[in-house]
Amino acid sequence: MWAATGFGNTAPQAPDPTPHVFDVCHVGVVLRVVLGVQALVLLLSLHGVYSGSQWLLRLGLLTAEALPAALCWLVLACPLSRVLQRLSPSAQAVAAAVLGMVSASFSHAQVAWAMAPHEASLALSQPWAWAGPLVSGAAFGLLVWGWLRSRQGRVLPAHTQARLVELQARIRPHFLFNTLNTAIALVQVDPDRAEAVLEDLAELFRRALASPATRSTLADEVELAQRYLAIEQLRFGERLSVNWQVDPATEAALVPTLLLQPLVENAVRHGVEADPQGGWIRVQTQRKGERVVVTVTNGLPADAAAQGSARKGHGIALRNVRQRLLLMHDVEAEFEAGPLPMAPGSTQQCYRVRFAWPDTPQGHVPPGEAP
Numbered sequence: 001m002w003a004a005t006g007f008g009n010t011a012p013q014a015p016d017p018t019p020h021v022f023d024v025c026h027v028g029v030v031l032r033v034v035l036g037v038q039a040l041v042l043l044l045s046l047h048g049v050y051s052g053s054q055w056l057l058r059l060g061l062l063t064a065e066a067l068p069a070a071l072c073w074l075v076l077a078c079p080l081s082r083v084l085q086r087l088s089p090s091a092q093a094v095a096a097a098v099l100g101m102v103s104a105s106f107s108h109a110q111v112a113w114a115m116a117p118h119e120a121s122l123a124l125s126q127p128w129a130w131a132g133p134l135v136s137g138a139a140f141g142l143l144v145w146g147w148l149r150s151r152q153g154r155v156l157p158a159h160t161q162a163r164l165v166e167l168q169a170r171i172r173p174h175f176l177f178n179t180l181n182t183a184i185a186l187v188q189v190d191p192d193r194a195e196a197v198l199e200d201l202a203e204l205f206r207r208a209l210a211s212p213a214t215r216s217t218l219a220d221e222v223e224l225a226q227r228y229l230a231i232e233q234l235r236f237g238e239r240l241s242v243n244w245q246v247d248p249a250t251e252a253a254l255v256p257t258l259l260l261q262p263l264v265e266n267a268v269r270h271g272v273e274a275d276p277q278g279g280w281i282r283v284q285t286q287r288k289g290e291r292v293v294v295t296v297t298n299g300l301p302a303d304a305a306a307q308g309s310a311r312k313g314h315g316i317a318l319r320n321v322r323q324r325l326l327l328m329h330d331v332e333a334e335f336e337a338g339p340l341p342m343a344p345g346s347t348q349q350c351y352r353v354r355f356a357w358p359d360t361p362q363g364h365v366p367p368g369e370a371p
């Protein structure tokens with residue numbers, strides 16, 4: 001039976017569904033589709049022209065038909081994504097092609113009526129008038145569907161890598177042995193505290209080994225980071241100072257799972273362990289309008305040589321956090337990391353990781369995907 005500790009409930013969480021294929025309601029997806037279509041139109045318009053004016057005319061005509069068709073496909077796919085997600089891959093491909101044919105035919109008819117309203121009825125009544133829109137629309141739908149599947153395929157490897165990074169951190173002998181030795185030392189003098197340490201360690205292992213979720217709330221990520229730092233606080237004692245500034249308005253925001261804990265572990269390893277005097281860590285979450293901002297800041301050793309060694313690392317955690325934020329929120333996500341002066345003109349430095357993303361009341365959950 002799972003116990004409740006001071007940091008919250010340790011009961012297993014329900015897994016998230018598989019990342020959504022038809023997640024086309026993001027600004028980044030729309031932008032990439034539009035730019036891709038425009039690049040293709042630009043290339044096609046270069047064929048069979050003999051002057052700049054002829055090229056501009058053909059470019060305008062192709063853009064007037066292709067761009068509305070692409071936007072129409074996105075507008076149709078977004079509300080239908082809940083239904084499309086339940087289909088098999090082959091049925092999804094057929095649906096994407098059909099949506100492309102409908103979108104291209106609609107756009108073709110609109111352009112025909114706008115260019116020659118009197119002749120449009122006669123022209124559109126010819127069967128061959130629809131051959132181009134139907135074929136090109138189906139090809140476009142399949143192309144976008146293939147790209148969306150490829151984009152979805154990058155989510156799970158990134159999440160798997162995050163779990164591996166987390167697992168490696170958890171089974172690191174230095175951390176594990178220190179935690180167990182701390183618990184053993186507390187058994188006689190403070191058994192309740194020893195039990196809390198073992199519960200925190202068990203929860204860290206449980207989340208790293210057992211949780212298949214790809215998303216969690218920021219409140220859950222803060223809780224997991226607090227468990228980790230509570231263990232490290234016993235090891236470092238007064239050498240480690242932790243300051244939490246958590247905005248309650250950000251707790252329900254959805255984030256990729258295992259996002260925050262690797263960052264605070266980096267802060268401990270490169271900011272606290274590297275300095276004989278110890279160090280400090282500040283974790284801040286805040287809402288700015290419709291965006292959630294998370295900042296993890298830690299002190300760096302005062303000695304310049306020690307600072308240089310403290311910064312060395314493979315950067316796996318930072319790259320992974322950035323990659324998964326981009327996969328979840330695309331161009332709407334922000335991520336920056338690097339050393340900063342403690343104050344203007346100061347030689348003493350700290351290291352700051354800051355990332356932000358948009359958060360709507362639905363938390364940007366793609367249609368058909370539960371949080």
